[in-house]
Amino acid sequence: MSQKRFTGAKILVLGGSGVGKTAFTVRFITKRYIGDYAPNTEMLYTHKMVGSRDEVNLEILDTAFDMPQETLEKHVRWADGCLLIYSVIDKTSYQAACTLKDCLLQLRGSNLPLVLVSNKHDLLTARSVSADESTNLEGGFDCPRFQISVAEGQEGVTQVMEELLVLIKRELVKALTSPPTSPDATVSGMEKKSRLYYMKKAFKKRVVRSRSDIL
């Protein structure tokens, strides 16, 4: 993520096979729904979002579900924020999302900006993931959830991305304003204090000495 100003972000798109990761990404970038893509391919997209005040350069990594664990871990460490997608008509994709969520928690803790997306809500009559299960998936993360249909419209996709960018921005501000927490930082803080104390003492001594010189 770019420092000081929010000028760019790296977004990771994760989810089980065939949940609509590519459809989502392409819909967001081109505003079009394209039905068929080569399955299981990883692709890095770049996209410039031009707002009223500034530009944000996004890198969006659309992943393949069957990537090796090592690759997954590398991607998770790379990301500023993550979209975790599952399909409401596919139970295995829900289970995959649960596993991926545990991996995110383990590698980045609960402060990785994350949005959960339940996709294919145009096919709700064939639903196989219950509303309760969707709520459970959130456990461990304080993250927003969206129910969308990439096939049916642009609105849900835009809302998801806007929400994720808000979370990423918030995390950036937090990182820039919170004091360093490492033990080294505490020691150097204490060192600074004691150095200041001795400087004050030395300064007082010199003032007293120079007064007595005058007298």
Ligand SMILES: Nc1nc2c(ncn2[C@@H]2O[C@H](COP(=O)(O)OP(=O)(O)OP(=O)(O)O)[C@@H](O)[C@H]2O)c(=O)[nH]1
């Ligand atoms: N009905 C419906 N179909 C969708 C929706 N989103 C995606 N699809 C379809 O689901 C299939 C898989 O979509 P992809 O975007 O390729 O899914 P993916 O997660 O990238 O798939 P892999 O890369 O193979 O893991 C395609 O045939 C899409 O057209 C949706 O909201 N509704």
